[in-house]
Amino acid sequence: MPIQATSVRPVANVGVLDTSVHVAEIGARLDRLPSSRTVWMLLALISTGGIFEFYDVFFTAYVAPGMIKTGLFTPQSLGFFGSLKAIAVAGFGTFVFSTFAGLWLGVVLLGHAADRFGRKPVFTGSLVWYLVCTTILAFQASGEALNIWRLIAGIGFGVQLVTIDTYISEMMPCSLRGRAFSINQSITFGAVPLVALLAWLLVPHTIFGLEGWRIVVLIGSVGAVLAFFLIMAVPESPRWLAAHGHAAKAEQILSRIERKVEAELGYPLPPPAPAMPEIQVDAKFQDIFGPAYRARTVMLSIFNAAQVIGFYGFNSWVPTLLIARGINVTHSLEYSFIIATAQPLGPLFGAMFLDAVERKVQIIGAMLVMGLAMLAFALCSSPLALIAIGVIFCFAGNIMSFAYHGYQAELFPTRIRARAIGFVYSWSRLGAAFGGLAIGYFLQMGGVPAVAAFIGGAMAVGVIMIAVFGPRTRGLALEEICGRR
Numbered sequence: 001m002p003i004q005a006t007s008v009r010p011v012a013n014v015g016v017l018d019t020s021v022h023v024a025e026i027g028a029r030l031d032r033l034p035s036s037r038t039v040w041m042l043l044a045l046i047s048t049g050g051i052f053e054f055y056d057v058f059f060t061a062y063v064a065p066g067m068i069k070t071g072l073f074t075p076q077s078l079g080f081f082g083s084l085k086a087i088a089v090a091g092f093g094t095f096v097f098s099t100f101a102g103l104w105l106g107v108v109l110l111g112h113a114a115d116r117f118g119r120k121p122v123f124t125g126s127l128v129w130y131l132v133c134t135t136i137l138a139f140q141a142s143g144e145a146l147n148i149w150r151l152i153a154g155i156g157f158g159v160q161l162v163t164i165d166t167y168i169s170e171m172m173p174c175s176l177r178g179r180a181f182s183i184n185q186s187i188t189f190g191a192v193p194l195v196a197l198l199a200w201l202l203v204p205h206t207i208f209g210l211e212g213w214r215i216v217v218l219i220g221s222v223g224a225v226l227a228f229f230l231i232m233a234v235p236e237s238p239r240w241l242a243a244h245g246h247a248a249k250a251e252q253i254l255s256r257i258e259r260k261v262e263a264e265l266g267y268p269l270p271p272p273a274p275a276m277p278e279i280q281v282d283a284k285f286q287d288i289f290g291p292a293y294r295a296r297t298v299m300l301s302i303f304n305a306a307q308v309i310g311f312y313g314f315n316s317w318v319p320t321l322l323i324a325r326g327i328n329v330t331h332s333l334e335y336s337f338i339i340a341t342a343q344p345l346g347p348l349f350g351a352m353f354l355d356a357v358e359r360k361v362q363i364i365g366a367m368l369v370m371g372l373a374m375l376a377f378a379l380c381s382s383p384l385a386l387i388a389i390g391v392i393f394c395f396a397g398n399i400m401s402f403a404y405h406g407y408q409a410e411l412f413p414t415r416i417r418a419r420a421i422g423f424v425y426s427w428s429r430l431g432a433a434f435g436g437l438a439i440g441y442f443l444q445m446g447g448v449p450a451v452a453a454f455i456g457g458a459m460a461v462g463v464i465m466i467a468v469f470g471p472r473t474r475g476l477a478l479e480e481i482c483g484r485r
Helices: 013-031 037-062 064-069 075-087 093-110 113-117 119-137 143-157 160-171 177-189 191-202 212-231 238-243 247-265 285-289 294-315 318-324 329-340 345-350 359-379 383-410 414-469 478-483
Strands: none
Touching (some): 013 247, 037 064, 037 119, 037 143, 037 160, 037 177, 037 191, 037 212, 037 247, 037 294, 037 329, 075 093, 093 143, 093 414, 113 414, 160 177, 160 383, 177 191, 177 345, 177 383, 191 212, 191 329, 238 247, 238 414, 285 414, 294 359, 294 383, 318 414, 329 383, 345 383, 359 383, 359 414, 383 414
C-alpha cells in the first residue's frame, strides 16, 4: 500500500522543520514511482501545453515570406518600430525582436508567479493569454499593430515553458527525469514540422479572403482551445502544495497517483528511500543569488543567452537563410519543412541514452555539433547538402534543448524553482530578441558566413559555461542536488 506521510502544520516559523520533512517525504514517494502508463500520461498532458509555445515561436520563421510579401514590414507600416533601422535592422527583424522581447518580459515579470500562486493556475492561464492575443494578432493590418500584439502575446505566454520545466522536474521520478524531458520535447517539437507543412501549403495562397499566413496563426489558436480542456486534468504539484503548507491536498493528489500506479502494476509500491529535507524558508527573489545558488544562476544566465543564438538563430531564420543561399521562396519553404521533420526525432533518439549519460555531457556534445554544422551550412551551396546539414543542426539542437531544460530545473530547490528557472531562462529570451536583430545585421553585412561565425562563437561560450561551471546531476534526487554546495 502507499506509504502515508504524516500531517504537518502550514508553513510558518514554528513549522519550518515539519514542512521541509513533508516536502522531502513527498519527493521520496514520487521518486520511487516506476515507469507506468499513469506517469507517462501525466507527462503527455503537461507537454500538451508546450506544443503551443513551440508552434508560436516557430511560426515566426515560416510565415515570414507571406508577411513580407503583403507589405507589413515597410517603413510606413512599421510606424514606431521603423526606428530600429537606426541599428541597421528593419523589416521582418522587428517581428523577431517583438516575439522574443515579449517572451523575455513575460518570464521577468511573471516568472515568479508559479512559485507564488501554484503551477497549475499559471500553466492554464498562460495558454488562455496565448489564445486571445494570437487570435487578435492574426487580424492586424499594419506591421506596427502586428508587432505590438506579438509583444503582448509573448508577455503572457512567455512563462509557459518555465512552468512546464518546473512541473516535469517536480512530478517525474528521478530515474525517469531525463527521459521525461526528452519525450516532452519530442511531443512539443512535433509542432514544428506541422507549422512548417501548413506554411508550405498555405502561406503562398489566399483562402476565403485571408492571406495564408493569417490562417496558419489562427490554426494555432484553435488548437489551443482543445489543449486547454486536456490540461485541466493535470493536478497541482504535490511538492509545491507541501512546501506551501497544503499537506492534505498534497497527500490527496499523491495518494491518487500511487493508487493508479499500483493498480497498473498489480502489486504494492516499494517503500521510498530515506528523505533528504530541503531548507524551507520564505522564498525571496534574492535567494537565487545567495551563496548556495549564485554560481549556478550566473552560469545558467550566460549559457542561456549564448545557446539561444544558435537554436533560435537558425530555426527562426532558416527560410531566409536558404533564400540567401540562392533558393527561391517556394523551395525555401519546402526545404524548411523537410528540415523541420527532424525536430521531434532528436529527443526520441536522446531518450535511448540520456538517463545513462551525464546531462552536462549531452549539452556540450550537442553544442559542438551545432557549431560545426552551422559552419558547413555557410560553405555549402547544394540544396541536398543544405537540407542534410539543416537536419543535423536541428537534431543536435533538440538534444541540447531537452538536456538543458531538464538540467536547469534540477539545480534549484522547490521553493524558488520557478522563479530561478524564469530568471535564467529570461536571458535566452533577451538573447533571442537581440540575437535576431544581430543575425539580420550580419546577414546584411556579410551573408550566411558572417551569421555562421556569430552562431559558432555563441556555441563556444555555452560550451565553456557548462563544461567549467556546471555540476553533475545524473541519477540524483532533486533534494540531493539542491543540497550540494
